[in-house]
Amino acid sequence: MNDVAIRRALMRIAHEVLERCEDLERLYLVAIPNGGVPLARQLTANFKQIADVNVIVGILDTTLYRDDLKLKGERPLLRETEMPSAVDDRVVILVDDVVKTGRTIRAAMDALMDFGRPSSVQVVGLVDRGHRELPIKLDYVGKNVPTQAHELVRMSGQDGNLEGALEIVVMPGES
Amino acid sequence: MIGTDLLGIEDLERADIERILDTAEHMREVGRRVVKKVPTLRGRTIVNLFFESSTRTRASFEIAGKRLSADVINFSPSSSSLKKSESILDTARTLDAMDPDAVVVRHSVAGVPKQIADVLAAPVINAGDGAHEHPTQALLDLLTVKLEKGRIDGLTVTIVGDILHSRVARSNIYAFGKMGAEVRIAAPPPMIPAAVETLGVKVFTSLREAIEGVDVVMALRIQSERLAGCYLPSVREYSSTFGIDREKLKYAKEDVIVMHPGPVNRGVELSHDLTDHRPSVILDQVRNGVAIRMAVLYLLSGRRQEDAQRIDLGSGEGR
Incomplete structure (x- = not known):
C-alpha cells in the first residue's frame, strides 16, 4: 500500500464515518501512537474538506494499559498522551495503523474510559491483518492484508506524514 | 539499562537517567487527569520500609504507587522491634517473605539499602541513606x-x-x-x-x-x-x-x-x-517527585529475581 493508496483509503473511510454519524459535532478522533497520529490528522483534514466540520483529535498511549506488563522484563517506552477535552457523550473513533491481535484496541478502550463515558466507540484500522486474539472487530478498514502471524507489518514515514508506504517485513523463526 | 535496584545516581548511565526522565514526563500527564490512576501495577505490592522518619518522601512514593494501582504498605519499624533485637536484615527478610514487588528503603545509615538489596528478591529503591544518596x-x-x-x-x-x-x-x-x-x-x-x-x-x-x-x-x-x-x-x-x-x-x-x-x-x-x-x-x-517515583516504580517492575537466586543469599535456611 503506497501513500496514494493510503490517502484514497482514508478519504473513503472519512466518507463512511460521516455517512454513519448522526451528529458530526460529537465526533472525536483518538489516535493510537505512533502510527495512528498521521492517519487521524489526515482524517480530520478530510472531514473538513468533505463536510466543513472541525473534528477534535486526541492522542492516547495505551502502554500503561497493556496486558503483558505482568510479565518480567524490560518495560516498554511510554508515548505521548494528549486528550484535549473530555470524551463524555462523544462518538469516539479510535485510529490505529495496523490491527492484528486486538490487544492494543482492548487497552485503548480501557484507557478511553478513564477519560469519560463516550456515547459510542468505533475503530479505524488502516490495515487489518487478521490473527485476532480478542473479540474485537474493526468498523472501518483501509485494507485487509492476509499475513502470516510471524510477519511484521509497519508503516514507514511515521513522523506526522503519510510519505512512504506500508511494508511487510518477514521475520523468520519467530512466532 | 537500569539494573534490578535504584540505589544511587552514581550507578546510573546517562541513558538510564534520560529514560527515567522521559518516562516521568509521560507520568506527569496521568497526574493531570480527572481519574489519576492507571492499571499498570494492579495486584502488585510495594513496601515503604522507612527506618528514618519521613513524611514527604513516603507520601510521594505512596501516591506514586497508588496512581499505578499498586497496593502500598507503609512499614516503619519502631524502636520496640529493635529492642527485640531483630536486625535490619531480619526485618527485610521477613518482609521479603511476603513477596513484595518493590521495597522502598530509607535509613539514617549509608549503605543500608544496598545491604537490604543484596538479600531481597524484590527490587530495592533507595529513598535516602545517611549522607550517601537520595x-x-x-x-x-x-x-x-x-x-x-x-x-x-x-x-x-x-x-x-x-x-x-x-x-x-x-x-x-x-x-x-x-x-x-x-x-x-x-x-x-x-x-x-x-x-x-x-x-x-x-x-x-x-x-x-x-x-x-x-x-x-x-x-x-x-x-x-x-x-x-x-x-x-x-x-x-x-x-x-x-x-x-x-x-x-x-x-x-x-x-x-x-x-x-x-x-x-x-x-x-x-x-x-x-x-x-x-x-x-x-x-x-514536589509535583515532579510523584512523576519520577511513578517512572522508577514502572521501570523496575517485573524485576523481582527468581526464587532460585535467593536461596544462597539467605542465612542458611533453605526454602
Missing part, C-alpha cells in the same frame, strides 16, 4: 530543571549549604554532572567535604562568586542540630552569608530558578518571599 530527589530535580529550561546540558547549577552531610547534594552532584551541567558548590568551609573536587565540582566559599551567572540555585536544608554544633556560629550568620534572597540573586542569570528539597527553614536558607514565589519552583519539585 536518587529520586536528584531525578526530580533534574526533571524540574529540564521542564523549566528545556535542557540540562550546558547549564550551570550552584548547590548551597551543608554539602558535607547532604545526600541530596551528593546525588545531585552526580546527576547534573552526568547530564552535562557544570556543578558548583558553595558553603562555609566546615560544610565542604574533603576532596569534593574529585567529583568534578567547583568549590566556592563566597556565595556571590558561586552564583555569578548561574541558571539554577539549589539551597539545601540546614539541620538545626548542626547549627548549634561546631559547623556554624549561628543561624543569623548563616542566613546573612549563605541564605538566598532577591538581592543576592541579582548576580545570577536573569532567568535563574531557585530550588529546595524541602522543608524550608523560612528566613534561613531562603527568604520568606522567595520561599513562596517565583523564581523558586519548590512546589513544582
